[in-house]
Amino acid sequence: xxxxxxxxxxxxxxxxxxxxxxxxxxxxxxxxxxxxxxxxxxxxxxxxxxxxxxxxxxxxxxxxxxxxxxxxxxxxxxxxxxxxxxxxxxx
Amino acid sequence: xxxxxxxxxxxxxxxxxxxxxxxxxxxxxxxxxxxxxxxxxxxxxxxxxxxxxxxxxxxxxxxxxxxxxxxxxxxxxxxxxxxxxxxxxxxxxxxxxxxxxxxxxxxxxxxxxxxxxxxxxxxxxxxxxxxxxxxxxxxx
Numbered sequence: 244x245x246x247x248x249x250x251x252x253x254x255x256x257x258x259x260x261x262x263x264x265x266x267x268x269x270x271x272x273x274x275x276x277x278x279x280x281x282x283x284x285x286x287x288x289x290x291x292x293x294x295x296x297x298x299x300x301x302x303x304x305x306x307x308x309x310x311x312x313x314x315x316x317x318x319x320x321x322x323x324x325x326x327x328x329x330x331x332x333x334x
Numbered sequence: 335x336x337x338x339x340x341x342x343x344x345x346x347x348x349x350x351x352x353x354x355x356x357x358x359x360x361x362x363x364x365x366x367x368x369x370x371x372x373x374x375x376x377x378x379x380x381x382x383x384x385x386x387x388x389x390x391x392x393x394x395x396x397x398x399x400x401x402x403x404x405x406x407x408x409x410x411x412x413x414x415x416x417x418x419x420x421x422x423x424x425x426x427x428x429x430x431x432x433x434x435x436x437x438x439x440x441x442x443x444x445x446x447x448x449x450x451x452x453x454x455x456x457x458x459x460x461x462x463x464x465x466x467x468x469x470x471x472x473x474x
Contacts, residue, residue, distance in 0.1 A: 251396070252408055253432040286370055296348070299390040299429065308391065329431030331361075331389035331411050332381070334423040 246274050254289075256283045256295050263324075264326040271302060272315030274325050289327060299330040336410070336436045336451040337370040337465045340363075347447045349376050350440040357387040359413040361394060362436060363401040365434035366409050370467075371436075373406060379413075386425065389414045410436030410451075417443055420450040423457050430454035436462070 250258055258264050264270045266281065270275030272294075279286040285299070289300055296302060302309045303326040309317045319325060343364075350358045356379055363373040375397035378390040389411065398408055415423075420441035422430075430437060433455040439449040453460045 249395075251351035251398075251432070252434065262407075301393055301394075301433070303391070306392060306395070326395050326398075328391050328394050330358075330391070330429070331394060331431055332387060332429050333413060334386045 244269065244321040246321065246326050248274060249324055249326055251329050253329060254282075254285050254327065257284045263315055269318060269320075270315065271304060271309050271317045271319060271325060274319060275302070275315070277325075300328060301328045302326065303328065335369060335463050335465060336438070337368075337467060339372065340466055341372055342374050343449065343466050346374055346412050346438070347440055347449060349374075350412075350442060350447065353379065353414060354442065355384050355416060356382055357384060357414050357416060359387040359389050359411065361389065361397045361408050362410040362412060362438065363397070363404075363406040364409045365405070366407050366434070369409075373401065373404065374412075375400070384416050385397075399473055409422045409434070410438060412438035412440060414440045414442055419443065420448045421453060422452055427457055427459055435462065 247263050248266055249263050266274055266277040268277050291297055304317055304323055355410050359379050360376045360377050362371045364371040377393035379387040380390045381388040384400050401408055420439040435453045439450055451462050
């Protein structure tokens with residue numbers, strides 16, 4: 244089922260400048276893999292080579308951090324918004 | 335070049351002062367084509383530290399949604415340095431998330447706060463000029 248994915252500013256140029264894209268998937272992992280299959284350049288910025296979530300990336304389903312849910316196994320349903328956010332940090 | 339209004343400049347510095355003794359942080363929004371910051375979002379520093387900062391990701395998400403609803407985009411981040419110069423630290427450089435962003439640092443080391451802005455692209459730091467626009471100067 245289609246789910247809206249909100250992209251961080253750093254990835255929007257790879258999606259024609261769009262802030263959101265619609266992709267298929269029933270879990271966060273499926274949604275992210277589907278997104279990356281459409282926009283391969285996003286791959287290494289979102290997922291590690293072993294398929295886990297990059298440590299400097301936060302993913303939310305609506306207002307919930309998936310690290311506090313079931314990570315990439317977190318289910319999503321039509322109408323949910325999956326948001327990808329870079330960790331913004333420094334010293 | 336980073337353009338911002340006096341209101342945003344003063345509000346950002348005030349937010350940094352209010353965050354002492356910890357580092358404070360927030361996000362800047364503008365029309366990227368105009369390179370002008372017209373809105374700012376305070377974000378909690380979830381690192382709660384005088385030496386490092388981490389923008390609360392939920393506050394980041396809400397700022398991103400609000401900016402988009404207003405026809406704006408997040409174009410940068412600011413944070414304070416409580417005891418050092420207004421220059422990016424090695425962790426600021428290593429973790430800069432977006433090469434198109436402005437990286438604003440407010441040094442509170444001296445009595446007079448110092449605000450500077452940088453571009454950080456692939457680990458290379460370049461300072462940019464900061465132009466503060468006063469609305470009322472144009473009123474007459």
